[in-house]
Amino acid sequence: MTAPAALARRAAPVFACIGLLAVWQVASLVLKNDSFPTAIEAIRAIPDILGDKESLINILASLRRMALGFGVAVLVSIPLGLLMGRSRAVAAFFNPLLMVIYPVPKAALMPIIMLWLGVGDITKTLVIFLGVSLPVIYHSFEGAKAVEEKMLWSGAAMGLSPGQRLVRIVLPAALPEILTGCRTGLVLALITMITSEMIARQSGAGNILFNALDMGQYDTVFAMIIIVGAMGICLDAIFERVRARLVRWSEPQFDMPLSFS
């Protein structure tokens, strides 16, 4: 690929953002709806939100909970997933339970957990933790399951104990798949965070959105959407950078992001 082509490829998402904002601008001008501000009006409202000390603290608190929930989920889920992938008994033990939990809307647990633990940070972090765990477990499981058996035989022949084989062979071999799971989990952490705040309506970024909606501050609503959207895109892009570095050796992966709630 020639240099300008590579540059165009890099810049394409930026053009896409500009294009989407332009479509928004035109649509709002055409619709002339009071509750649908133009893209420019929404962007103008962003500094107000970020300048406001209380909203800023709210957003940062949201992010902190998200980071904590995500971190703990990853630390618990990767070992569990790897064990499930390498031991048929562990997989048989956990699989049905996970299958039952899989379709439960995690953010919907918010009101129930609130009932037990109150509206504090623990509840919100726990919900994020639950949301992130499943995809990370699933992808670690798939990754560990796909590890070439003969690679482990070679390891055993070299005198590695089962524990060492798990850490020194299975973990690196499954890393590309694990990181795919983490990437999904990261976007999911953000989604769960926003959703649970929308449901609980106590504090955080999700709450700002609906408060503004209730008070008819439509440009704030849309500005907040831009902020949340930008968070998602940035987190995903940063993580993708990290991922690409960590697994440089693996086959170049499909380069569109996979995300879902």
Added chain:
Amino acid sequence: MTSQLRSTSIMLGLAPIVLVIALWQSLVSFGFAPAVLLPPPGYVFSRLLQQLMTWTFQQEIAATLIRLFAGFAIAVVLGVSIGIAAAASPGINAVVRPIVRVLAPLPKVALYPALLLLLGFGHGSKITLVAADALFPILLSTYYGASTVEQKLIWSAMAAGTPRYEILFKVVLPAAMPSILTGCRIGLVISCIVVFLAEMITSTDGLGHVLVTAARTFQAVDMFVPLITISLLGLILNVLLGAVRSYLLRGFPEA
């Protein structure tokens, strides 16, 4: 796997589910948690059965299902056609790829307030949110499946006299089917989750609304019932799609 091994693994799999229910029961029985906060499992399940028989609850389920299926159907149609088109045409690909890169990691639920403002509080905004959330996994896996179709499969069909535009339907679409159905499976579960959350955030009917109503009046048992219902719906739909999948993919290895 021999039948004995299979039954052992089923037993092993049931163990944690039984354990969870036993723990739940004992928490209530030994007085660690008051029944107001944590109703005993037997009570929750009998309440669930009782509710499932009532006309009003069935209507809530119907409202949820309508939104779910409408949103999912839109996502399937759009996802499969855009995915195939992006794989088939470099021009479309150049446009779709960056837009997808931007929109896929965007938390769609954040758009919900905007959808409420634009489409109102009825079905429209919820169906759109479901479609927006389920679209990307379907689109991405369709694109992935369609762009990795074995070149020689296409060549074989072309040599047999298939015109280029027919290749898309006669080779690319069926060859990408395993991947498309994987995307649909993910999309379906997402649809279940999202429709419920949207109803929780703002609605006047549907299962999500039932949960919120119960939460406002601190009726713990009525909070569990809709949650279990939507999860059961998710499981049932997943099994149904699995059956469709194994029928459609009967020729494919490992399906």
Added chain:
Amino acid sequence: MKVVPSRSSEWVKPVMPKKPASAIIEIERVSQVFQTSARKDHVALSDISLTIEEGAFVSILGPSGCGKSTLLYVVGGFVNPTSGSAKIKGRTITGPGPDRGPVFQEFALFPWKTVLGNVMYGPRQQGVRTTEAEAQSRALIEMVGLKGYENFYPKELSGGMKQRVALARTLAYHPEVLLMDEPFGALDAHTRTRLQNDLLNIWERDRKTVLFVTHSVDEAVFLSDKVVMMSKSPGRIREVIDIDLPRPRRRSELLLDPRYQKYVVDIERMFDEVDETGALL
């Protein structure tokens, strides 16, 4: 170049009236360059000219990376040559067509269709009525030895059986030229010999033109009227060898025939040379 069986062999059924061999495929100065990275080009084929006569069984032999498959794809119309042209019956090849039927090493069967469905695909595409297409296809499936497997899916068949289906699928639309791309390369040695024998039997019925890519010297000598030896980096034709052995060929007789043995030894030596020079580059 002679394509007919040697006159000296008495036991040949001399049924083939020698009609003037007319060229069916003409490859004229074809070059194929692939851009592998921004600065590097890979010359897969360099200035190849070759004429293939109607009814001939021609093998293209060479070390891996010599562009022999690429040459086949050019004739198939699957890739366009960077320069030069390939013609079939005087018409320039611009794309794939039912006059040239490929059989790939990877079988490339449609996994969503049964054996019968795969074989019927070509005739149906040609507009043959379903009942008729089915009758023809069943006959072909029987001919390749798979009677009873009509409703099996490809995944349920062994490699050798899959390749039989692939051959039947291609024969079903009556191509004038068979393009075989290392068709037996993925099979075990025993299956391979059986398929070679069966292919020869089928071929001897109607003597379709066959262009057969392989890297096995005895396979090429056993099957062909003519062996095209290629060298690599860049892909060039090193030599064209007429295989003057009687037909119909029987493996048991041929393996003991000193002429066959000489061909194999000579061509193997030549193969070593082209591979050597290629490896040194």
